[in-house]
Amino acid sequence: MTTRPARLPFDLHVLEAFLGVCEARSMALAAKSLAMTQPAISQAIADLEQRIGVKLFDRSVRPLALTPAGELMRQRASALVSEARQIAMAIRHTSRGRLALIRAGLVDSLSRALTGPLASFLVTHADHVSVQSGLTSAHAGALLTRNLDLFIGVDDMSDVEGFDRHEIVTEPYILVLPPRHKIPRSVADLEACAEKLPLIRYSARSKTGIDIERHLRRLNIDFPQGLEFDTPFGVSDMVARGKGFAITTPICLAEAALDGSDVRTAPLPGPKLKRTLTLVSRRQELGTLPRDLTKACKSSLEASTLAPLRSAMPWLDEDFRA
Amino acid sequence: MTTRPARLPFDLHVLEAFLGVCEARSMALAAKSLAMTQPAISQAIADLEQRIGVKLFDRSVRPLALTPAGELMRQRASALVSEARQIAMAIRHTSRGRLALIRAGLVDSLSRALTGPLASFLVTHADHVSVQSGLTSAHAGALLTRNLDLFIGVDDMSDVEGFDRHEIVTEPYILVLPPRHKIPRSVADLEACAEKLPLIRYSARSKTGIDIERHLRRLNIDFPQGLEFDTPFGVSDMVARGKGFAITTPICLAEAALDGSDVRTAPLPGPKLKRTLTLVSRRQELGTLPRDLTKACKSSLEASTLAPLRSAMPWLDEDFRA
DNA sequence: CGCCTACTATAAGTATTTCTTATATTATCG
DNA sequence: CGATAATATAAGAAATACTTATAGTAGGCG
The missing domain is CATH 3.40.190.10 (Periplasmic binding protein-like II)
Structure with a gap:
């Protein structure tokens, strides 16, 4: 006679009940929201604890508190149940x-x-x-x-x-300067340019901003901190207004969709920098x-x-x- | 009277049965490995299909075939059940x-x-x-x-x-050269050095190798392809044998644990490169x-x-x- | 400090789900 | 085409999950 393989000590339904209690901090309230009775919840949780061999709730206080194991369980059960719901939905609709x-x-x-x-x-x-x-x-x-x-x-x-x-698409980073501004053709020209006109930056929260800063560091160029923006428009508009110059990409510039202005564009001097x-x-x-x-x-x-x-x-x- | 919230259309136990059938390509064989009867498996799968509203198996052929929805379910259910098993284990032992x-x-x-x-x-x-x-x-x-x-x-x-x-720890990349070799003090010296002695490389499969190659590209240095290794020992041993020079880190060099040899080390000329x-x-x-x-x-x-x-x-x- | 309220736990019984056995139906192979 | 091996279905048994009733407990308030 074969030995029954070890079953999981819980099922999704029990985890849903557990999560309901975690959220409500009360078995009675969880029972209401799950359309079940309070003893059903109490027994289900007790049974779960017995099967996994640890206490999930501290019942000596009100409202109920999670034990450390309970907190870990809450996090992982929440992810598991969420994933299960997504599976249910995905299966139904993929097949159609x-x-x-x-x-x-x-x-x-x-x-x-x-x-x-x-x-x-x-x-x-x-x-x-x-x-x-x-x-x-x-x-x-x-x-x-x-x-x-x-x-x-x-x-x-x-x-x-x-x-x-x-x-x-793969595109190069380019220079963008105010209308009629002289175009730097070398790294040295670029540094000279920066003495008169600040670099308008992308935020370091964006990968584009990070890549540009890393690039400048490797060229040993240290432009002073100044304006920074999250959006292509913010950066490009400042350039159009003559407030500075920028390092950006053609697509970012197109994205900015500047109205009627005529910023100057040029290849970025020095080593090539691209993004994909x-x-x-x-x-x-x-x-x-x-x-x-x-x-x-x-x-x-x-x-x-x-x-x-x-x-x-x-x-x-x-x-x-x- | 409250409406019972929508339950998940499956439970972990049913998914275990489903996965057993997927693996065995047979409900009878799955029943054996799960210590259940074949009708129990058949009914469980049929019920699952009815609850989620799609067929998971093509029963008009033998052995059983998965439908596309069944294949998607297999992948996601496998991950879900695996995660559930890990939760069960993690909870038990974390609490101890x-x-x-x-x-x-x-x-x-x-x-x-x-x-x-x-x-x-x-x-x-x-x-x-x-x-x-x-x-x-x-x-x-x-x-x-x-x-x-x-x-x-x-x-x-x-x-x-x-x-x-x-x-x-954060450490700088450094130069490593054969014993008694002249130390390059500038990027130009480094390029001249490379004309006589090849660069021994780290494989591009490693992040270290990638960082070094990216660094060299940004310096517009293009050393010819030659030897490359996955391990610090491979790289360092070749340098010790006079076969080339390398860009590496102090910890990598220590890791190589070269026996009794006396490679020369020096700061990497040009912009600093570090790794954390x-x-x-x-x-x-x-x-x-x-x-x-x-x-x-x-x-x-x-x-x-x-x-x-x-x-x-x-x-x-x-x-x-x- | 004691009482009351609101909570959880437990006991007993009911309802539902899951499983088994028996057997019908179907796919495949020789 | 028949035999074999598979799955599906029916009926009933076993196990699980839930309810109702009530005991026990935590905490707040007077």
Whole structure:
């Protein structure tokens, strides 16, 4: 006679009850919200504690307090139950060929260029589409914690396994200066320029800002701290107003969509600095959607943004295309 | 009368049964391995399918085939059940003040210096200790997929939320040359040196190798491809044999533990390049263990490695200490 | 300090779920 | 086409989860 393999000491339903108690700090209140009776909750929790061999609640105080093991359990059970709910939903809707919900992150610098095309594409594949602009680091974290299904951004999470990556575009960093300003052609010229006109910075909360600062440090260039902004518009508008110069990218500049102004653009002197925009999604969970979406975004970006940028800046690399 | 809130359409036990069928490709065989009867399995799966509203198996063929929805379910259910098992174990042992198992990753370059102290410390906190040397990128991936509980490495996963980081040491990259070789004092000297003696490289699979290559590119230095190694010993031994020079770190050099040879060391000309070694763990799951472990590692590293290195290379930065 | 209120725990019984045995149905292979 | 090995279904048994009733306990207030 075979020995029954060891079963898990809890089930999702019990964990839901446990989490209800954690939230309510009361078995009676949890019972109400879960449409069960207080003794059912009490017995379920007691049984769970007996099966796992530790106390989860301190019942000698009111309201109930979690033990350290209880706190650990709360965190991990919460994640587990949340994931289970997402599985339930994902299974149902994937099988219909449509997703119930797809949440896409889009880096700020592509917001104007791609929000429309992205949403238009996704809406043909999901009942509900959420497009969230923001910083790529936040999007990457959200993808890991399954609060996003995919994102387009500057970081491709290349050190993490289990994700697919589709490159959309690689672009160089460029100089942007106020109208009619002299163009620096060397690193030395750039440093001289900075003595008269401050560098308008991207925030260090963005990967773009970080890359630029790292680049300048490696050139041993130490521009004084001054203005910094989160958005391409903030940076570009200040340049247009003659308040300083900036290091940015053609797409960021296009994103800023300055009205009628004529900032000057030039290649960044010294070693080349580039950034790549990539679509990242979990492997195997969205079928061909990421690849198809990438194609759609490339087409749209080329027509709406890259071709005009090449016209405006003929000195951009031949490789600057989607 | 309150409406009962929507329950999850499955429980862990049913998912275990489902996964058993996936693995065995047979309900009868799954029943045997789960110590249940075949009809119990058949009914459980049928009920699951009815609750979630999709077919998971194609029963018109033998052996059973998974539908696309079934394949997605298999992947996600597998992760869920695996996580549930780990929760069960973690809760049990955390509450006893000891862990059942703790798995620590340690970057290759600290292997000799810290494997002993690390294992000695952890064995007082866990019944079973696994210390895995390797590349930090693999360790970071393993931590994310919960195949490691903590690691000490070069990447601190700073873009990912939910982790604690404790800095252990920051060290500069340095030059290492064959015995009695002339020391380059400028970037130009370094390039001239490379015309006679090749650069012995770290593999691009390591973050250290990547950082060095990126650094050289930003200096517009393009050393020809030649020898590359994964380990500090491989790189350092080749230098000792007069086969080339290397860019490395004091800790890597110490790790190489060259027998009786007398390679020359010098500051790296040009912009400074440093690396930081950090202990990374999930927030709030290991209590004070990561902080305590960090202290223990710093003490041990200072005594065993950093003090001797400062004696051997008096020109190292004052900040070069744990 | 004692009493009252509001909470949890326990006992006993009921309802629901899960499992087994017996057997019908179906896929595959020789 | 028949035999074998698989899954599905029916009916009943066993186990689990829940309810009602009530005992026991923590904390707040007078």
